[in-house]
Amino acid sequence: MNILSSAALPIENRKKLNKTFPEINFIFCESIEEAKDHLSTAEIIITYGDDLSENILNQTSNLKWVMVIAAGIDKLPFEALHKRDILVTSAKGIHKAPMSEYVFFMMMSVYRQGKRLIENEKNKVWTRDIQMEEITGKSLLIAGTGVIGQEIAKVAKAFQMKTIGVSRSGKTVNHFDKNITHKEMKTHLNEVDFVVSVLPSTSGTQGFFKYEHFEAMPNHAVFINIGRGDAVRAEDVLKAVQEKEIYHAVLDVFETEPLSSDHPFWEEENITVTTHLSGVSPHYFNRALEIFSENLKSFQEDGRELVNIVDTQKGY
């Protein structure tokens, strides 16, 4: 069996795959360009998910499985994959630790005046006259109750926070005090201190947060987006901060990335911009390829234990 990787994998991960699966012919490439010559024989492709155009897909003839080693899968050519009945799995879950840490880091950066602390240190200013808020005991609404949302809620409980989870079904999920549906969200926004979006990009989540939602939040609310940038329109979140409908927005993802250097987000005092790095982790490849390896073992057997299967019709 030929397994082709268009994702540049670290040497140690390549070695480990070769050692774990000696019977398999791995072709490790640095990019889809380099991988092109091997598309026709590949049965499995390992990819970041952003380099598989329909055109690329047409050059494969033995492809059975696309393993995306990222959590976001919104750039895949779903229709073509569905038509050819190609299995797609993701690395969903590998980002839960870093993304959860990011959320708490940012909550406390805002509440504990991180920027001012660094400024004071730089200027060697000794002052104890700094207003600080506590996240302990506050209310947190999380849109998206998958593995990442659950991890955030779990840590939030250690800080005695109240946790509300928002999902399509509103079904009960671990670590949430309350689970509500998308439709029910608006009526709960007035009771929360933090709103975190971990929503992926699907047809149902684009423009999910509207200006009216920010209006419904308390004026001291902090909005944090670590899912996908298109869950909210830039002009809505900008206006909400400028009109003081909310106190602060922490944005790690944007409708267009990289964020252009003249975008007003950069200079807005009550918007914190980071550069799509909430999921950055030194354990990224190990975790992604651990999921892949377990799936590959199952695939070689009967495929019953496969995890993180993507519904190519629905796109998630």
Next chain:
Amino acid sequence: MNILSSAALPIENRKKLNKTFPEINFIFCESIEEAKDHLSTAEIIITYGDDLSENILNQTSNLKWVMVIAAGIDKLPFEALHKRDILVTSAKGIHKAPMSEYVFFMMMSVYRQGKRLIENEKNKVWTRDIQMEEITGKSLLIAGTGVIGQEIAKVAKAFQMKTIGVSRSGKTVNHFDKNITHKEMKTHLNEVDFVVSVLPSTSGTQGFFKYEHFEAMPNHAVFINIGRGDAVRAEDVLKAVQEKEIYHAVLDVFETEPLSSDHPFWEEENITVTTHLSGVSPHYFNRALEIFSENLKSFQEDGRELVNIVDTQKGY
């Protein structure tokens, strides 16, 4: 009964005390200077604990109880208080939430390159090429296993950290995977990623962390001091960072405060200086006076339920 406060209390807290204890004559002052005229009649003094000199104490004649509305009590004239058998209670415990938050905020600031993120935002630099570490799963040694140490350990468990508690007795304490004595500490330092000191200032804790302890830590270790500055000598922690025995030190407390503007700590890249504010909280007075009120009720009855009693002979 006359209760004198030399601590400037917010109006709403004064009102609440008057309402809760209508039979008591509260004398609310802004400072010990203003309080001086009332010392002779005061039976109870509410103080931050840093304004009660032996001279002041000699001007009291009816004093039965000193309520310190701070966690640190090391500036009290213990000998004189002990001699006159005056009850001393503290507000121990009120800082656990903000101090625990501070620790996790700072751990993540160091691991997630907080200063660089802010710098990049300021300069509108879009880059995803930033090394980040996770605190999840790391090892944390906490010197001091009282209420604050336990709160930190509790949150650490939500991040799946390994927690080692260091105390005089080494007795088993909640939320710690392992409890060891002061003497045993050195042999465990090589296995930890973070070392947090919440030690108070007593004769047994001054200079507690020595250069040899930093040598025993891994080179990537991060040392965080939120207890008292004299738990470690400035030159030892400075040398440990400069010689790369440890990676980073986060210091909120110092041998001499305020830290002088020419102190080398300010400019050392791998030392983070904050200005004794890990315990700053908007809930400070409410929490401190809640402890005081409960103690006062008990004091009016039979005194059996008094909490946070300080041993004036031992000084803690």
